[in-house]
Amino acid sequence: MSIQTTNGLARRRLFQLGGAGLLAATLPRPVLAAGGKAMKGQIIAGLSQEPTFFNPLMPHIEVDEAVYWAIYSPLWGVDEKGDFIPQLATEIPTQENGGISADGLTWTVKLREGVKWHDGQPFSADDVKYTIDLLNNPDFRAAKRQGHELVTKVEVKSPTEIVWTMKEVYAPYAAILAWTFIVPKHVVEKAASANDSTLNTAPVGTGAFKWQERVAGDHITLAGNPDFFGDGPHVERLVIKYIPDLTVMYTQFQTGDIDHTGLQGITADHYEEASKLPDRVVQANLVATIENIGFNLGKPQFQDQAVREALYYAIDKQSLIDSIYYGLPKATESYLPQQSWAFNPDLPKQSYDPEKAKAILDAAGWKPGADGIREKNGVKLSFLNSTTAGNHLREQAQQLIQQNWGDIGVKMEIHNLPPAVMWGDYWMMSKFDSVIVGIGFMVGPDPDATDYFGGKQTPAKGGNGQNTTQYDNPEVNRLLAEAASTLDRAKRTQAYKTMQEHTRHDLPFLPLFQYTLIEGVKKGLNGFKASINVQSNLWNVRDWSWS
Amino acid sequence: MMRYLGSRLLQSILLLWIVSLIGFFVLYLAPGGPLAQFALTPGMTQEQLARIAHQMGLDRPLPVQYWEWLSRLLIGDWGQSYRDSQPVLAIIGSHLFATLLLMGASTLLAMIIGTWIGVLGAIRRYSIFDYLATIGAMIGLSIPTFWFGLIAIYLFSVKLPWFPAGNMYTVGDASFLDYAHHLVLPCLVLTLVTVAIWSRYMRSAMLDVQGQDFIRTARAKGLPEHVVLRKHAMRNAILPMITVAGLQIPTILSGALVAETVFTWPGMGRLFLDSLNYRDYPVVMGVLMFSAVFVLLGNLLADVLYAVADPRIRLT
Numbered sequence: 113m114s115i116q117t118t119n120g121l122a123r124r125r126l127f128q129l130g131g132a133g134l135l136a137a138t139l140p141r142p143v144l145a146a147g148g149k150a151m152k153g154q155i156i157a158g159l160s161q162e163p164t165f166f167n168p169l170m171p172h173i174e175v176d177e178a179v180y181w182a183i184y185s186p187l188w189g190v191d192e193k194g195d196f197i198p199q200l201a202t203e204i205p206t207q208e209n210g211g212i213s214a215d216g217l218t219w220t221v222k223l224r225e226g227v228k229w230h231d232g233q234p235f236s237a238d239d240v241k242y243t244i245d246l247l248n249n250p251d252f253r254a255a256k257r258q259g260h261e262l263v264t265k266v267e268v269k270s271p272t273e274i275v276w277t278m279k280e281v282y283a284p285y286a287a288i289l290a291w292t293f294i295v296p297k298h299v300v301e302k303a304a305s306a307n308d309s310t311l312n313t314a315p316v317g318t319g320a321f322k323w324q325e326r327v328a329g330d331h332i333t334l335a336g337n338p339d340f341f342g343d344g345p346h347v348e349r350l351v352i353k354y355i356p357d358l359t360v361m362y363t364q365f366q367t368g369d370i371d372h373t374g375l376q377g378i379t380a381d382h383y384e385e386a387s388k389l390p391d392r393v394v395q396a397n398l399v400a401t402i403e404n405i406g407f408n409l410g411k412p413q414f415q416d417q418a419v420r421e422a423l424y425y426a427i428d429k430q431s432l433i434d435s436i437y438y439g440l441p442k443a444t445e446s447y448l449p450q451q452s453w454a455f456n457p458d459l460p461k462q463s464y465d466p467e468k469a470k471a472i473l474d475a476a477g478w479k480p481g482a483d484g485i486r487e488k489n490g491v492k493l494s495f496l497n498s499t500t501a502g503n504h505l506r507e508q509a510q511q512l513i514q515q516n517w518g519d520i521g522v523k524m525e526i527h528n529l530p531p532a533v534m535w536g537d538y539w540m541m542s543k544f545d546s547v548i549v550g551i552g553f554m555v556g557p558d559p560d561a562t563d564y565f566g567g568k569q570t571p572a573k574g575g576n577g578q579n580t581t582q583y584d585n586p587e588v589n590r591l592l593a594e595a596a597s598t599l600d601r602a603k604r605t606q607a608y609k610t611m612q613e614h615t616r617h618d619l620p621f622l623p624l625f626q627y628t629l630i631e632g633v634k635k636g637l638n639g640f641k642a643s644i645n646v647q648s649n650l651w652n653v654r655d656w657s658w659s
Numbered sequence: 660m661m662r663y664l665g666s667r668l669l670q671s672i673l674l675l676w677i678v679s680l681i682g683f684f685v686l687y688l689a690p691g692g693p694l695a696q697f698a699l700t701p702g703m704t705q706e707q708l709a710r711i712a713h714q715m716g717l718d719r720p721l722p723v724q725y726w727e728w729l730s731r732l733l734i735g736d737w738g739q740s741y742r743d744s745q746p747v748l749a750i751i752g753s754h755l756f757a758t759l760l761l762m763g764a765s766t767l768l769a770m771i772i773g774t775w776i777g778v779l780g781a782i783r784r785y786s787i788f789d790y791l792a793t794i795g796a797m798i799g800l801s802i803p804t805f806w807f808g809l810i811a812i813y814l815f816s817v818k819l820p821w822f823p824a825g826n827m828y829t830v831g832d833a834s835f836l837d838y839a840h841h842l843v844l845p846c847l848v849l850t851l852v853t854v855a856i857w858s859r860y861m862r863s864a865m866l867d868v869q870g871q872d873f874i875r876t877a878r879a880k881g882l883p884e885h886v887v888l889r890k891h892a893m894r895n896a897i898l899p900m901i902t903v904a905g906l907q908i909p910t911i912l913s914g915a916l917v918a919e920t921v922f923t924w925p926g927m928g929r930l931f932l933d934s935l936n937y938r939d940y941p942v943v944m945g946v947l948m949f950s951a952v953f954v955l956l957g958n959l960l961a962d963v964l965y966a967v968a969d970p971r972i973r974l975t
Contacts, residue, residue: 164740164742164743165742165743171694173696174700253711254707255703255707256702256704258704288702307714312743328745328750329926329929333830349831353826353830354925355923356923356929360812360824360922360923363817363825364826366824367816367817369824531695532691534691535691535698536694536695537690538690539698540698540705550699554701556702571704571706575705576704576705576706578705
């Protein structure tokens with residue numbers, strides 16, 4: 113559906129129109145800005161959460177990224193296929209092109225010339241050095257330091273060349289940089305503390321759109337940047353509208369008040385109706401988030417491999433997807449989205465087989481007690497299952513799973529908590545029995561999932577990570593380390609494929625399905641491209657245009 | 660009068676302090692915290708969260724945090740939002756306008772219409788008008804605002820494209836007419852709900868007064884009926900309404916969460932809910948203190964107005 117209008121094409125069309133003088137005079141004239149860019153009209157994008165924080169290096173939530181991709185630029189971005197696209201850098205450093213040294217430790221990045229910040233100041237290698245140093249500054253409230261903390265020495269060779277050295281080879285770093293937006297040194301430096309710079313509220317970047325204004329609780333207006341170094345932008349204005357209720361957002365999409373429904377999109381129950389709307393294009397796109405049932409392996413009920421396997425056989429996965437989620441999400445066996453280059457498509461398929469589940473439990477010695485609940489050595493197969501309270505679809509899924517497991521003599525009680533409680537210590541410090549959770553396991557667009565599966569990454573055991581199931585498989589630990597420390601894509605793929613076989617076998621998480629996001633755009637708005645490699649599908653809004 | 664005001668003010672300050680104390684500790688002791696929202700962002704780890712909490716000072720003992728918050732508040736510093744690092748007062752201010760516009764317009768309309776329906780209903784008790792008004796009020800009170808709002812949008816935005824389906828103004832337009840155009844639907848919905856309340860109160864207040872001796876005396880004096888109604892009955896029936904109005908002031912400021920959500924109106928109700936969901940402590944405390952001040956002021960104002968309207972009452 114995406115018809116890309118490159119700048120060259122647009123110019124050519126303008127030229128033709130100019131030649132046809134009279135005709136051109138009758139058509140609405142695009143604004144031809146100083147940089148020679150044809151910008152026409154505005155886009156109003158609806159989001160169901162409000163972007164509020166605009167320093168991209170500090171803690172923020174998913175929706176804030178919608179604004180970052182419009183305002184800022186990373187050294188290189190990542191497209192829907194997972195390939196890096198140069199932005200502030202002129203090429204992606206690899207060992208082949210000499211950008212990364214043979215030992216994998218020294219990175220040399222060449223930068224684009226003539227790029228300007230939105231306030232007119234020139235961009236240079238100093239800004240890149242400042243950004244990486246700031247992330248490692250102990251006083252700076254950086255959101256994440258993963259990868260950056262391995263950078264030891266950053267050297268500016270010239271305004272367009274920067275070199276840094278890493279403590280160890282860390283393959284996901286290129287992907288992390290694709291999500292690291294470069295900030296203007298001259299703006300952040302002005303603040304008494306980098307935590308309170310004006311970037312937080314009035315961002316200055318190098319991206320296709322400039323900050324204009326924010327009306328808190330309502331919308332953000334960005335203006336097309338005529339000096340943007342790449343193609344685009346093709347519109348004069350981008351308005352990001354906050355609409356907290358999904359039904360209301362859908363209604364405004366119907367009435368034409370908004371041109372695009374972004375996060376959290378159109379609800380599944382409206383999908384059929386929405387696809388029939390005239391002059392609207394509606395797509396259900398897979399996203400990187402995988403829905404899982406997570407087990408706390410620290411609890412005695414879940415330590416037995418047979419229990420986890422039996423519980424998986426007992427779930428009627430397809431009915432769950434069809435009856436609750438309108439058949440839209442895709443059943444999966446892996447923690448990786450199927451679009452990832454490391455996805456293993458050959459994992460054994462789960463089947464719904466309660467008899468086999470019972471047989472497995474019988475064989476493992478879990479016998480039904482007086483109350484019909486299975487037990488072994490005084491441990492009853494009875495536990496809580498928790499998720500965010502108020503997520504109605506998940507609550508229905510829980511009830512279905514509760515029945516499925518009840519059928520094989522396992523008692524699951526639903527114990528849901530408000531989000532701020534659920535994802536606080538209860539989740540992080542492994543205080544739950546079992547959860548239903550949607551997780552994007554990748555590090556940015558990189559398939560490394562050390563934080564979720566590494567044996568040393570369990571916070572409850574003092575580890576640094578988010579391995580809250582307390583999974584610890586020496587073979588998996590070895591594969592993770594091996595894959596992160598080589599830049600060889602083939603070797604990494606092999607390691608991750610083997611690792612997916614292990615997680616499919618060990619089942620610390622029961623993988624249920626890969627989520628879909630239903631998004632719509634008005635007909636005539638071109639350029640929308642769903643991508644699992646970013647957190648917002650406004651990632652390429654610089655390319656969007658009206659026919 | 661001055662002594663009365665003085666003692667009421669002192670009481671209010673004490674009350675405010677208690678509200679702040681309870682509010683603060685309940686909020687901070689409630690499980691979860693402002694960092695939980697970041698837990699599920701890709702690549703977030705417990706170590707990073709602990710570091711951020713420490714950098715934000717969230718790991719210090721509660722009394723220390725309370726004292727710091729209170730001492731800053733006393734010198735007029737309401738703090739900064741965790742969510743968007745704007746000063747709390749600025750955030751409240753920007754949402755207050757939206758709320759005042761919507762709630763002010765609908766409350767004013769509801770008061771005028773409701774008062775008249777109530778008075779007419781009381782004068783023509785058990786007439787067809789009275790029955791219709793009573794049934795109308797019951798319907799108005801029982802319809803959930805959410806449903807009513809969506810029906811209004813469906814009818815007047817989707818089916819008949821007369822009014823916008825929400826928002827306070829068109830981005831890039833924002834003229835007076837544009838605001839008015841956007842105001843119609845939410846105002847209509849809120850008015851219909853509140854008219855019911857006002858008309859019921861007014862009707863019963865009016866009925867109460869009409870049974871009193873002084874009305875009979877006025878009629879016995881041979882005063883024309885409209886004078887009896889206007890000068891004697893209505894003036895007295897308005898008295899309890901002053902209390903109702905005083906109690907409504909905080910509602911006007913705290914906004915209408917449901918209507919704001921349905922009509923994507925950026926008011927105080929949504930600000931409070933969003934801030935609470937994200938555990939944006941400074942803003943939640945700010946809104947809480949702000950509303951508390953207005954509840955107290957509203958009550959005080961009602962009492963003073965009562966004395967003004969009713970010469971029998973002296974404030975001592």
